[in-house]
Amino acid sequence: MVNIDFGGINLHDCLNIKNPGDHDSDYEYISFEGYNEGNLSKGITTCINGGKYKLVRRKTDVECRIEDHKLDFFITPCQCSDAD
Numbered sequence: 001m002v003n004i005d006f007g008g009i010n011l012h013d014c015l016n017i018k019n020p021g022d023h024d025s026d027y028e029y030i031s032f033e034g035y036n037e038g039n040l041s042k043g044i045t046t047c048i049n050g051g052k053y054k055l056v057r058r059k060t061d062v063e064c065r066i067e068d069h070k071l072d073f074f075i076t077p078c079q080c081s082d083a084d
Contacts, residue, residue, distance in 0.1 A: 014064040017056070017071075026062045027071075029054050047078040 016025035031054045032046050046052070055073040058066055 011063055011065040014058055014062070014066050017067075020056045026059055026064050027056050028059045030057055031055070047080070050077060050080045051075040052078050 014026040016022060017027050019025050020027040020029050031052065032048060053073060053075055056071045058064065
């Protein structure tokens with residue numbers, strides 16, 4: 001058996017999941033751009049299988065504890081192409 005003491009880690013609960021991207025939120029939106037090249041970034045989304053996907057994640061420069069809830073994602077329909 002292994003015991004791990006997390007007592008020295010003082011992470012606050014992540015704040016303001018309702019408004020990702022706001023200055024007082026620990027969350028941001030991300031989307032798939034240039035998916036065929038394997039890049040994941042903020043910005044204009046690429047149509048993948050008839051949808052543009054936008055996800056919510058913890059900001060990369062914030063150290064906080066994600067509370068027990070599901071992170072949202074949004075799909076906007078778009079025109080399919082041969083690349084899809």
